[in-house]
Amino acid sequence: MSDIKRVDARNSFCPGPLMELIAAMKLAEIGDQLEVLSTDKGSANDIPEWINKVGHEIVECREEDGVYYIHVRKTK
Amino acid sequence: MKKIVIVGGGTGGTILANNLARRLSAELRSGEVRVTVLSASDKHMYQPGLLYVAFGRMSSQELYQDQASLLEPGIVFHVDPVKTFNLDNKQVETESGVSHDYDYLVICTGSRxxxxxxxxxxxxxxxxxxxxxxxxxxxxxxxxxxxxxxxxxxxxxxxxxxxxxxxxxxxxxxxxxxxxxxxxxxxxxxxxxxxxxxxxxxxxxxxxxxxxxxxxxxxxxxxxxxxxxxxxxxxxxxxxxxxxxxxPPHNGMPVILENALGGGGWIPTNPNTLQMEGHENVFVLGDTTNIPISKAGSTAHYEAEALGENLAALVKLGTMVRTYDGKVFCFIEAGKDRATYASFDYQHPPQPQPPTQMIHWFKLAYNKLYWNSVRGLL
The missing domain is CATH 3.50.50.60 (FAD/NAD(P)-binding domain)
Incomplete structure (x- = not known):
């Protein structure tokens, strides 16, 4: 897990988990993996929607104790 | 003597310095504490006013006041931005070559x-x-x-x-x-x-x-x-x-990148204590943090108040006494004569109300009251 960059967006209303991920993606290299932590249940839908629309890759999406862990890979 | 060095003279740095000057007034007078502000400019800009400049409703001259005039007596102020952060040696070096030792360092250089x-x-x-x-x-x-x-x-x-x-x-x-x-x-x-x-x-x-x-x-x-x-x-x-x-997209300031303090110019920061990760005597305020929160003067303001209380307590008691709860308050102009606002923290989302003319006028009043706010009077 050490090579996965964690984006801890728990309790973030503004700018929110997806905006945090977009910002982190801009700093990442192609092939990098990032894991977003979110307490917003909407993240389970809107982050995969954006990832798929841009063409990046969803590696895993799971929920534990009210926290969503969304693991993605930058592909372009 | 306890030395507190604040790097950055924007909203967060100025409010924090004034907050500390009041909380530690006796210690400043007796020489037990020194609060130093290092800034890149002798002017302080009210950045939200830029929106009004674009519509011809404020002039650019109205956005500025002399930074020194905003600081409480007893605060040491130098227009001499930091070039190098030597965090392991508890020291910063400025562009003019002056070294400043510190017991507590606050980094609030903002964004661009x-x-x-x-x-x-x-x-x-x-x-x-x-x-x-x-x-x-x-x-x-x-x-x-x-x-x-x-x-x-x-x-x-x-x-x-x-x-x-x-x-x-x-x-x-x-x-x-x-x-x-x-x-x-x-x-x-x-x-x-x-x-x-x-x-x-x-x-x-x-x-x-x-x-x-x-x-x-x-x-x-x-x-x-x-x-x-x-x-x-x-x-x-x-x-x-x-x-x-x-x-436009923003980045942190080049000095943060040049000193490898954080990707994008954003310093990894604890969202509750505002301590820089891995450095318990270094704190970060405002846009400079990587906290997933609005980059706004309001954020810096509330963070500075929490940090002022904690730094004063560290000096006097050797311990911090509170956490930053993520408080933010933002006006929202909804046209030329109506406005609403969003108030929220880490646990409570905002519930914006319908825009009113009264809130718009309050926002215009705040455009003037800011100078009292940044002095720590509001």
């Missing part, structure tokens, strides 16, 4: 607009994040005679309400000029709704639909084709424009 990071954006879009840009935007708005106004927003950006405020204020501006029927607005936003805050997005959508403002979400600007007057998005979208307005 970086439209140059998107091909074509700096050349072809107008924004309101510098005096020069705001005045150029005023000229562009005055000369516009009709067509499509596209609004594109970069990530991350300072002051999350600006995309909506610009759109609403342009709507009323062109209405007053009598050319609204010749103007089409096309608003874009990086995520899947019209604003980060869900409740603000719902309110904005109702307003946009009522005013006939078109929009596209999940739109992250990739490049601007000035020749064909088109904006291309990372998601594959294309938007035509006649006048392009942007809320």
């Amino acid at each position: 607009p970086n439209p140059e990071s998107v091909p074509g954006l700096a050349e072809h879009a107008n924004h309101v994040y510098t005096v020069e840009a705001a005045e150029k935007t005023l000229t562009a708005l005055q000369q516009f005679e009709g067509g499509r106004v596209a609004i594109v927003t970069g990530v991350p950006h300072k002051c999350p309400m600006v995309p909506l405020e610009l759109t609403f204020m342009m709507h009323d501006y062109f209405k007053d000029r009598g050319i609204l029927d010749k103007v089409e607005f096309f608003y874009t936003y990086p995520i899947g709704r019209l604003h980060s805050l869900e409740n603000v997005a719902k309110w904005a959508q109702t307003e946009f639909d009522r005013l006939g403002i078109l929009y596209e979400t999940l739109f992250n600007v990739k490049q601007v084709d000035g020749k064909n007057k088109q904006v291309h998005s990372e998601e594959g979208g294309v938007v035509d424009y006649d006048l392009l307005i942007t809320v």
